[in-house]
Amino acid sequence: MGFSFVSESFQNALDRLFETAQKNLNSKDDETKNWANKVRSLKEFFTNRTLEYLDINLHETKKWNLFDVSQLADSIIANDLLHLKYGALSFYVYLKEWEFRRGIKENEQHNPIVRSFYDFIYTEKNQRYLEFKTHYDFVDELPFVICGEIYSDSKLSEIRNFLEEKDFSDFNSFVETNTTTFEMIKKWEESFDEKKQAVLDLEKRLEESKQTYDFVLLNKGFKELYEQKKAELKERRNGYSSFGATLAITPLLLIIFSFIGFWLKGEETLKYLLYVMFPVSTFMLIILYFVRVSLQHVRSVQSQMMQLELRMTLCQFIHNYAEDSEKLHKKNAAGFEKFENIIFSPLVSSDDKIPTTFDGMEQLAKLVSEFRK
Structure with missing residues (x-):
């Protein structure tokens, strides 16, 4: 059935999640405190503009209600640590599909807050993989799902069939001819630059000769x-x-x-x-x-x-x-x-x-x- 990032229920759920994080920033429990700080650090990321972009482009994530923070069980919301964990893992899923869709590689992520958040999730994954196995597996399979979505597109199939049916020998010949032409033009440009410099040198010498002659x-x-x-x-x-x-x-x-x-x-x-x-x-x-x-x-x-x-x-x-x-x-x-x-x-x-x-x-x-x- 799916969910929407721009719905009022989703916005209210985000507000409750950030309130829980704000409340536990100075918690005596170190684990709760760490999760609260990581969730609170992403508050500036979820602006109205970002939510609109996520709602338009995160096709796979929207299919699963598991990742909708507005549909968390009351027992999870009542427990601050679980509430923060489920919220943070949902954010992790959102960010990953957002990056895959935009073509951003993980090693090219320049936002220090996002990088710090990823490092924290990877540490938790190594230590408690089974606790949120569904979230981690979904993210690992997400690139293959997106690639399958792209390659199974009917428009792409039409383009592929069109390319297979056409004879591009003339086009290849044209490209080779153009390559030769471009090389000749490049040589002409280099020769032109040399001749231009020679003319400038002659002009300078003539000017000096004129001044001397005067x-x-x-x-x-x-x-x-x-x-x-x-x-x-x-x-x-x-x-x-x-x-x-x-x-x-x-x-x-x-x-x-x-x-x-x-x-x-x-x-x-x-x-x-x-x-x-x-x-x-x-x-x-x-x-x-x-x-x-x-x-x-x-x-x-x-x-x-x-x-x-x-x-x-x-x-x-x-x-x-x-x-x-x-x-x-x-x-x-x-x-x-x-x-x-x-x-x-x-x-x-x-x-x-x-x-x-x-x-x-x-x-x-x-x-x-x-x-x-």
Whole structure:
């Protein structure tokens, strides 16, 4: 006929059983005390949700009224020790079919309370097997009963007959083909990963080459500008030398011609010298002015060449500017700011200090006006 785990009578019987266990937790009789503690430890297990699951899935246990705690005899209930023993052995049957149905192996049971309960029941089984032989034998035969239930299912028989009637040679061939295909795909994936890594390595090398090349181009630009300034310095020095030579030769020639004139003409030569002195003096002042301008140009070009040499030296010192600029800024912001100011600032020249030709002519004009006065 069977029983139900969700019936009111079963719930009331559970409550009476747990009350008996609670009452004997500190019993003077050690045996009663031990059984009371084991039964009381499973109280949290029997929730409404668990009872519903047991009622749906424990088909074999429900067939036997022997395991229904609500149908225990009054003589058993009146004896606290027997009441606890029958209740605990019924729990043992419930838990075992529950585990078999869910596929939980005994060595995989992680609930310490359940494991402790099993250990206690196994000890009692070894010592007093005959007292609850029916319960123990039922649990031992339960796996075979459940397996027989599964294999005798009509749906399983239909599936088995269907598999026996069908020819699965094509399916086996398909599986073998798929296995070969999967192996090829796996090899392709491994080859793809290798090629992907090779491409990433090439990308990294190209990026490094690009950064190096960019810095080389910057250095090359500085070198080309340096060569231009070098040629310009040579031209400026030649101009400076020409003006300097003219400034030195002019008075010397004047002195030589004066001696020759004095030797040939005597004192009359002095009269001509007075007429020649003013234009020669003006000419020498003009040449002196251009000597000064040429000297300033030479110094300016030399200063720019020194700045270019400094930039080329810094380019050789820092190669990964595009990649390392952020790191360098964080480590030494002030120092790297000075580096950028040097590299990317315009060349400093002395153009503001070089007098223009027009300014020089104004100065000569003022000098001539002073002589007239």
